[in-house]
Amino acid sequence: MSEAVIExxxxxxxxxxxxxxxxxxxxxxxxxxxxxxxxFLSDKFLTVNNLMNIARQSSINALLxxxxxxxxxxxxxxxxxxxxxxxxxxxxxxxxxxxxxSPVLGIIVxxxxxxxxxxxxxxxxTKLRLPHPFISTLGTMNIARGIALIITAAAPIAGFPxxxxxxxxxxxxxxxxxxxxxxxxxxxFHIFLTRTQTGRYIYAIGGNKEAAHLSGINVDRVLIxxxxxxxxxxxxxGLVMVGRVNSAFPLAGLSYELDAIxxxxxxxxxxFGGVGTVWGTLIGAMIIxxxxxxxxxxNVSADFQMAVIGIVIIAAVYVDVLRQRNSKKN
Amino acid sequence: xxxxxxxxxxxxxxxxxxxQNHVLKGIDLEVTAGEVHVLLGENGAGKSTxxxxxxxxxxxxxxxxxxxxxxxxxNNPVDAMNLGIATIYQExxxxxxxxxxxxIFLGREIxxxxxxxxxxxxxxxxxxxxxxxxxxxxxxxxxxxxxELGIGQQQLVEIAKALTxxxxxxxxxxxxxxxxxxxxxxxxxxxxxxxERGIAIVFISHRLDEIRRMGDRITVLRDGYKIETLPVxxxxxxxxxELMVGRSLDEKYPKKSFEPxxxxxxxxxxxxxxxxxxxxxxxHYGEIVGISGLVGAGRTELARxxxxxDKREHGNLFIDGKQVKIKSPKDAIKAGMAFxxxxxxxxxLLLDQPLDFNIGLANMKKFxxxxxxVNLKGIRDEADNYVKELxxxxxxxDLHARKLSGGxxxxxxxxxxxxxxxxxxxxxxxxxxxxxxxxxxxxxxxNQLVDNGAIVLMISSDLPEILGMCDRVLVMSEGRITADLPxxxxxxxxxxxxxxxxxxxxxxxxxxxxGG
Ligand SMILES: Nc1ncnc2c1ncn2[C@@H]1O[C@H](COP(=O)(O)OP(=O)(O)OP(=O)(O)O)[C@@H](O)[C@H]1O
Ligand SMILES: [Mg+2]
Numbered sequence: 038m039s040e041a042v043i044e045x046x047x048x049x050x051x052x053x054x055x056x057x058x059x060x061x062x063x064x065x066x067x068x069x070x071x072x073x074x075x076x077f078l079s080d081k082f083l084t085v086n087n088l089m090n091i092a093r094q095s096s097i098n099a100l101l102x103x104x105x106x107x108x109x110x111x112x113x114x115x116x117x118x119x120x121x122x123x124x125x126x127x128x129x130x131x132x133x134x135x136x137x138x139s140p141v142l143g144i145i146v147x148x149x150x151x152x153x154x155x156x157x158x159x160x161x162x163t164k165l166r167l168p169h170p171f172i173s174t175l176g177t178m179n180i181a182r183g184i185a186l187i188i189t190a191a192a193p194i195a196g197f198p199x200x201x202x203x204x205x206x207x208x209x210x211x212x213x214x215x216x217x218x219x220x221x222x223x224x225x226f227h228i229f230l231t232r233t234q235t236g237r238y239i240y241a242i243g244g245n246k247e248a249a250h251l252s253g254i255n256v257d258r259v260l261i262x263x264x265x266x267x268x269x270x271x272x273x274x275g276l277v278m279v280g281r282v283n284s285a286f287p288l289a290g291l292s293y294e295l296d297a298i299x300x301x302x303x304x305x306x307x308x309f310g311g312v313g314t315v316w317g318t319l320i321g322a323m324i325i326x327x328x329x330x331x332x333x334x335x336n337v338s339a340d341f342q343m344a345v346i347g348i349v350i351i352a353a354v355y356v357d358v359l360r361q362r363n364s365k366k367n
Numbered sequence: 368x369x370x371x372x373x374x375x376x377x378x379x380x381x382x383x384x385x386x387q388n389h390v391l392k393g394i395d396l397e398v399t400a401g402e403v404h405v406l407l408g409e410n411g412a413g414k415s416t417x418x419x420x421x422x423x424x425x426x427x428x429x430x431x432x433x434x435x436x437x438x439x440x441x442n443n444p445v446d447a448m449n450l451g452i453a454t455i456y457q458e459x460x461x462x463x464x465x466x467x468x469x470x471i472f473l474g475r476e477i478x479x480x481x482x483x484x485x486x487x488x489x490x491x492x493x494x495x496x497x498x499x500x501x502x503x504x505x506x507x508x509x510x511x512x513x514x515e516l517g518i519g520q521q522q523l524v525e526i527a528k529a530l531t532x533x534x535x536x537x538x539x540x541x542x543x544x545x546x547x548x549x550x551x552x553x554x555x556x557x558x559x560x561x562x563e564r565g566i567a568i569v570f571i572s573h574r575l576d577e578i579r580r581m582g583d584r585i586t587v588l589r590d591g592y593k594i595e596t597l598p599v600x601x602x603x604x605x606x607x608x609e610l611m612v613g614r615s616l617d618e619k620y621p622k623k624s625f626e627p628x629x630x631x632x633x634x635x636x637x638x639x640x641x642x643x644x645x646x647x648x649x650x651h652y653g654e655i656v657g658i659s660g661l662v663g664a665g666r667t668e669l670a671r672x673x674x675x676x677d678k679r680e681h682g683n684l685f686i687d688g689k690q691v692k693i694k695s696p697k698d699a700i701k702a703g704m705a706f707x708x709x710x711x712x713x714x715x716l717l718l719d720q721p722l723d724f725n726i727g728l729a730n731m732k733k734f735x736x737x738x739x740x741v742n743l744k745g746i747r748d749e750a751d752n753y754v755k756e757l758x759x760x761x762x763x764x765d766l767h768a769r770k771l772s773g774g775x776x777x778x779x780x781x782x783x784x785x786x787x788x789x790x791x792x793x794x795x796x797x798x799x800x801x802x803x804x805x806x807x808x809x810x811x812x813x814n815q816l817v818d819n820g821a822i823v824l825m826i827s828s829d830l831p832e833i834l835g836m837c838d839r840v841l842v843m844s845e846g847r848i849t850a851d852l853p854x855x856x857x858x859x860x861x862x863x864x865x866x867x868x869x870x871x872x873x874x875x876x877x878x879x880x881x882g883g
Binding site for chain 2: 228231232233234237238240241244245247248249250251252253254255311312
């Protein structure tokens with residue numbers, strides 16, 4: 038019972054334990070296993086061409102997912118990102134194509150409309166005190182989609198100027214610009230969430246709202262920022278999408294919020310808030326993209342793909358539940 | 368007429384570790400029917416863990432459990448319940464949205480007939496009323512929504528729940544930490560009744576006066592070992608402390624007196640929403656002011672209103688004679704205030720964040736570097752200092768707050784607020800759940816704060832602590848300050864009198880005196 042004995046038996050912080058490692062890198066291990074399996078199943082999988090394809094295909098969802106991470110970190114959710122994407126690109130189409138104004142203005146409008154609808158989500162949540170963001174964002178999801186259909190009379194817009202298409206279409210060597218954008222955005226988010234005051238407040242609010250409030254955090258302000266950023270990311274994802282398909286249609290992004298949520302959750306974030314990382318989300322988005330791509334290569338039909346992704350979501354979260362149950366017991 | 372028919376529960380060689388942290392290293396414990404058996408030990412000694420093994424919440428790594436002489440396996444809380452073990456945990460375990468009687472019968476609702484039949488609300492309510500009555504509570508609260516009651520009363524509801532279980536052994540982990548005055552008395556009476564019927568109580572408490580009053584035997588745990596089991600009646604309190612902390616403690620209340628200075632903090636005409644009368648008081652430099660009163664007297668509400676956490680109808684606050692506008696906790700912190708909240712789990716901590724995150728939370732500005740980014744190393748260093756200074760155990764700042772024992776969590780909350788370098792400190796039940804040694808550290812810290820020119824206000828239900836540490840005691844009852852007693856006039860009787868609203872007219876002028 039001497040001091041020396043106590044010193045020796047000092048607990049190992051969670052940083053160092055194997056379980057912690059699994060918890061932190063479980064999704065990454067899943068991605069690696071998936072890659073290895075697909076490499077064996079299809080010789081077309083592990084080629085530069087295909088990998089760049091995956092990078093390109095994943096970028097829209099990756100951008101939506103990183104936006105989605107913020108509301109989920111605060112124990113909230115944003116169901117409206119798919120619709121915000123649509124309204125952002127349709128207004129951009131009206132400005133830059135129909136009205137023929139400058140592409141730069143179009144891009145600004147696209148991002149601004151996204152952010153504005155995000156802001157609306159934040160205000161509905163904090164000012165009207167709607168009980169849960171599920172409700173406010175479900176509302177804006179329908180509102181934004183409806184407006185997108187109305188202002189375009191449900192017709193697609195094509196023929197965007199090159200500048201607008203650049204992000205979604207161009208390559209630097211073999212690497213798609215959209216993927217470089219994703220990496221850049223993720224680095225910024227990582228710094229934002231771990232190193233800025235607001236970023237840390239986001240975790241605090243998700244962890245314990247009352248404690249955060251009593252610690253001097255302006256909870257409403259942070260929530261408004263969170264939803265605004267989520268909307269902004271939807272606008273950015275829309276911009277990438279327009280570049281890829283060279284057209285904007287009002288039903289674009291339909292149910293994209295679900296893949297974004299799936300990426301965040303597969304990436305290890307908790308629906309109860311306060312837990313989740315940027316890199317986990319990236320891995321979550323990559324898992325979904327790799328899975329989709331691999332199943333395509335294996336000629337699995339889209340219907341099956343849906344079912345498989347459903348299973349992966351449940352499996353990923355179940356592993357997480359098991360891990361947490363374990364760490365609580367021990 | 369306690370029936371000491373041999374041992375009711377016997378534990379042999381119980382071991383338990385969390386990862387590499389060996390918390391229990393072979394504990395023996397024997398509980399006999401009708402006794403009040405106290406577990407005593409420092410924060411993190413493993414008391415709650417031992418209890419959780421008895422109740423099936425945790426699984427032991429090694430050791431044996433005997434119930435009424437027969438070896439048993441307690442694999443889950445239901446097993447324990449079936450044996451006749453009921454538990455009141457350190458942290459409340461209730462559903463605030465449900466009614467009191469529904470909470471009491473949660474998970475074992477009384478049915479009108481078979482398994483699939485309707486729930487018999489009437490019968491449940493009646494049973495609940497009976498149990499509440501035994502605790503001296505108004506039976507009518509059985510029909511109230513639990514969340515509307517104060518923490519103290521919620522705790523009594525949990526005790527009532529154990530009563531309805533017809534348990535042979537009731538385990539209580541710091542049940543009086545959130546009770547005060549008459550509620551504690553009711554609990555004592557209730558425990559007496561229970562033991563007379565041969566029911567055994569295992570009891571954890573850091574309040575030594577209470578152990579003296581209620582306990583029959585004490586088992587002292589230290590560093591994962593059982594040190595000794597000894598009778599309460601024939602042993603000295605100082606001896607307990609010595610066994611518990613491994614050394615003797617010079618003084619339990621290291622009160623230091625300072626030169627009384629000018630007024631530093633004033634609350635003027637402050638009306639908390641929902642109360643009848645406004646409150647006025649002031650605090651001078653060099654003094655520690657305590658607020659005493661019964662649970663539900665409105666002390667926490669007053670503190671929250673001062674801190675901007677709740678709305679107030681009106682009222683002005685002054686720091687150093689200058690009025691400060693406080694509409695939110697953010698304003699309060701900016702103005703130099705700190706509020707060490709009473710409920711560490713729901714108001715104090717981010718349980719799933721490491722200690723350094725928690726400690727740096729209320730003063731992130733302090734850690735911002737030139738590029739406006741948070742200096743993580745700065746937070747770590749500072750957190751490390753506080754963790755060492757307050758002797759948080761384990762002292763690993765990467766540990767999530769959830770993994771700490773109750774008392775150590777409390778220290779983390781205190782550290783968070785010390786880290787803000789505030790000028791006005793409001794402590795709400797600061798030593799709840801903290802062991803004697805650590806209490807002394809907290810008191811020293813208060814001395815130090817006062818010495819360094821801070822204002823200290825302490826809300827406490829622990830009367831010896833109020834009497835031991837405060838230069839002046841405000842007593843609250845039903846939202847009003849009913850007495851303002853300087854140290855030499857503050858006696859237990861006078862405080863209780865004022866707290867129960869039976870303050871005589873002689874004390875009234877004192878209240879008026881503070882108004883100015
Ligand atoms: N779920 C857990 N995971 C990891 N460590 C834990 C867990 N629960 C408790 N511990 C550790 O076990 C030790 C004993 O904790 P326990 O809660 O039993 O202490 P205690 O004696 O009840 O203290 P207190 O008086 O502060 O309530 C502490 O070091 C604590 O950090
Ligand atoms: Mg404990």
